[in-house]
Amino acid sequence: MADLDRVPVRADLADVVPYGAPQLDVAVRLNTNETPWPPPPAFSEQVGKRVAALELHRYPDRRATALRTALGERFGLPPERVWAANGSNEVLGQLFQAYGGPGRRVLLTRPGYSAHPLLARVALTDTVEVDLDDDFALSAQTAAAAVRRLDPDIVCVANPNNPTGATVGLDVVRALHDAGRALVVLDEAYVEFADPLRGADAVTATRLLDELPRLVVCRTFSKAWRMAGLRLGYLLAHRWVVDDLRKVRLPYHLDALTQEAGLTALELADEVTAHVAEVAAERDRLYAALHEVPGVHVWPSAGNFLLFRTDVPALFERLLERGVLVRDFSDKPRLAGCLRVTVGTRAEDDVFLAALTGALAEAASESGP
Ligand SMILES: Cc1ncc(COP(=O)(O)O)c(C=O)c1O
Numbered sequence: 001m002a003d004l005d006r007v008p009v010r011a012d013l014a015d016v017v018p019y020g021a022p023q024l025d026v027a028v029r030l031n032t033n034e035t036p037w038p039p040p041p042a043f044s045e046q047v048g049k050r051v052a053a054l055e056l057h058r059y060p061d062r063r064a065t066a067l068r069t070a071l072g073e074r075f076g077l078p079p080e081r082v083w084a085a086n087g088s089n090e091v092l093g094q095l096f097q098a099y100g101g102p103g104r105r106v107l108l109t110r111p112g113y114s115a116h117p118l119l120a121r122v123a124l125t126d127t128v129e130v131d132l133d134d135d136f137a138l139s140a141q142t143a144a145a146a147v148r149r150l151d152p153d154i155v156c157v158a159n160p161n162n163p164t165g166a167t168v169g170l171d172v173v174r175a176l177h178d179a180g181r182a183l184v185v186l187d188e189a190y191v192e193f194a195d196p197l198r199g200a201d202a203v204t205a206t207r208l209l210d211e212l213p214r215l216v217v218c219r220t221f222s223k224a225w226r227m228a229g230l231r232l233g234y235l236l237a238h239r240w241v242v243d244d245l246r247k248v249r250l251p252y253h254l255d256a257l258t259q260e261a262g263l264t265a266l267e268l269a270d271e272v273t274a275h276v277a278e279v280a281a282e283r284d285r286l287y288a289a290l291h292e293v294p295g296v297h298v299w300p301s302a303g304n305f306l307l308f309r310t311d312v313p314a315l316f317e318r319l320l321e322r323g324v325l326v327r328d329f330s331d332k333p334r335l336a337g338c339l340r341v342t343v344g345t346r347a348e349d350d351v352f353l354a355a356l357t358g359a360l361a362e363a364a365s366e367s368g369p
Contacts, residue, residue, distance in 0.1 A: 012121070019118050027323040028351050030342040033162070033190070033305050035226045035279060037345070040271045043264060050260040060256035067259045070266045071234055075206055080239045084254055084262065088189055088220040088233030092156070093119045095216065095235075097248040099154050099183050100125025107152035109138060111334050113162045113187065128152060131334070136164035136299065140175035143168075147179035155180075158187040159203065160194055163329055163340040165301025167194060173205045177212045183241075185216045190303035192224035192276050193283070203302065206236055216241055223304060224276050225265055232262045279304050283343045289353055295360055309337045310360070318359035324352050 008014075021031045038044075068079035075082075085091045096119050100106055105126040108116050117127045130146035132138050138157075147155065155176045160167045177184045186205040195202035206217050216237040222228035232254075235241070265272050283304060290298040290308055298308040307329070312318070316328035316339060326342075329335040341352060 012124070016118070016121065019115050021327055022325070024320070024325055026320065026325045028344065028348045028355075029325045030344050030348065030352060031325045031327040031340075032228075033223060033303070033342045034228045035223065035275060035304065036343075036348060037226065037275055039226045039265070040268070040274075043268055043272055046264045046268070047257075047261050050264060051257050054256050054260065056256065059252045060254060060259060062252055064254050064259050067254075067262045067266075068234075070263055072236075074266065074269075075236055077209075077236055080242060081209075082234060082236055083242045083245050084232065084234040084259075085249065086231040086233070086254065086258070087222060088187065088218045088235075089115055089119065090231075090253070091218050091233045091235050092116065092185070092187065093123065094245050094248050095156075095183070095185055095218075095241075096120050096123035096125050096154065098244045104153040105150070106154040106156055107146060107150055107182065108156055109158075109161065111136065111161070111164055111329075111332065113158045113189075114332075116156050116158075116187075125154070132161075132164070132166070136161065136166040138166075138168050138172055140169075140171045143172045144175040144179035147176055147182065151180060152182045154185060155182045156185040156187060158189065159205070160190045160302040162190065162303065163305065163307050163327065163335070163338070165299060165303045165305060165307055167203055167302045170205060170208060173208060173215070174212065177214060181214075183214050183216060184212065185218060187218045189218070189220045190223055190305075191219070192273065193280050193304045194302040209236060209238075213238060221262060221265060224273055224279075226272060226275075227261065227265060230258055230261050232258050279343055282346060282349065285346075286341070286343055286349050286353075289349075290356075293353075293356065293360070296356070304343045305340050306343070307335075307338055307340050309335075310339075311337055312360060312363040315339060315359055315363075318362060319352070319355050322355035322358060324355045326352070 064084050068082040072079045072082045100123045102124050105128050106120045107128050110129040110131050120127050128150045191204050216235050218235045221232040296308050296310050327340040329338040
């Protein structure tokens with residue numbers, strides 16, 4: 001069929017690049033911030049049993065009541081203050097649809113999670129940005145000034161941030177909230193890795209939920225909960241947010257299998273998340289090792305990934321040739337020369353470190369004595 005026959009896509013979407021890191025079949029995949037280990041066998045066994053008992057000819061519970069109740073119980077909140085959808089990306093997209101739209105704008109950080117501006121754009125919402133400082137920190141003063149200057153309808157900040165791994169303090173959350181009138185969304189996709197010894201409580205904004213009436217906290221089962229293949233994310237907020245999101249969600253948006261898997265994960269929470277401390281320790285080992293490599297600048301991270309900078313041309317490709325896939329940010333604003341590596345198993349990370357050393361040596365030999 002000739003291209004002439006095609007219907008033109010919405011004009012404002014014509015130059016959109018579909019979101020997604022390359023999915024390549026290589027030995028060591030450290031590019032999408034998943035946990036390297038699958039969920040424990042008890043999880044898969046129980047999900048299998050529960051799914052076998054489902055009436056799959058019937059629609060799922062449209063309100064996901066059991067799942068939202070179980071989630072709420074973890075945070076001392078009623079189900080009316082919990083919302084779940086297909087990954088936190090869908091939760092964020094629904095928030096942008098409900099509170100963005102024509103004539104409205106969302107304030108994002110630069111650098112920040114690259115899906116945020118895309119989700120905003122699809123929801124016809126303008127993006128405005130606040131620059132993080134050179135160490136990717138955001139002070140309460142800068143945050144408040146940006147909100148006052150730009151008067152956003154939504155503020156969306158990843159904490160810990162992706163790809164930088166930096167965190168913001170609760171004073172920043174308060175400043176973002178109190179300086180304006182916006183819905184303040186904290187995207188806490190990686191929060192469980194932030195402080196595994198004291199628990200996510202050390203970083204999370206959930207404890208401000210009752211104090212700040214326009215605060216929303218988004219979480220996911222894709223990272224610390226090891227369920228990226230299942231697509232489950234959720235938010236905690238005030239009741240009116242949940243009521244509003246029901247206006248934009250698709251009918252029966254969350255399938256019965258995912259609801260059962262989420263319930264099972266919550267019942268087995270300790271086993272499913274048991275590896276988090278190990279991932280954080282391995283992150284710190286990898287940080288220390290990268291810190292020692294000449295020509296590499298690495299930033300401290302509270303997530304399960306590390307951002308690092310070199311001046312080596314085509315480092316992403318050189319690593320790929322050595323069987324290691326990382327995420328390339330080298331042509332992104334404020335991130336020149338930067339790559340992001342997900343914390344893998346110790347063995348995977350050692351392969352990455354060897355590949356990096358090899359690639360740096362190769363580049364040095366090309367540039368001559
Ligand atoms: C900051 C941040 N938020 C949200 C997501 C989306 O996670 P999911 O849709 O799998 O829940 C990611 C995934 O990489 C992320 O980095």
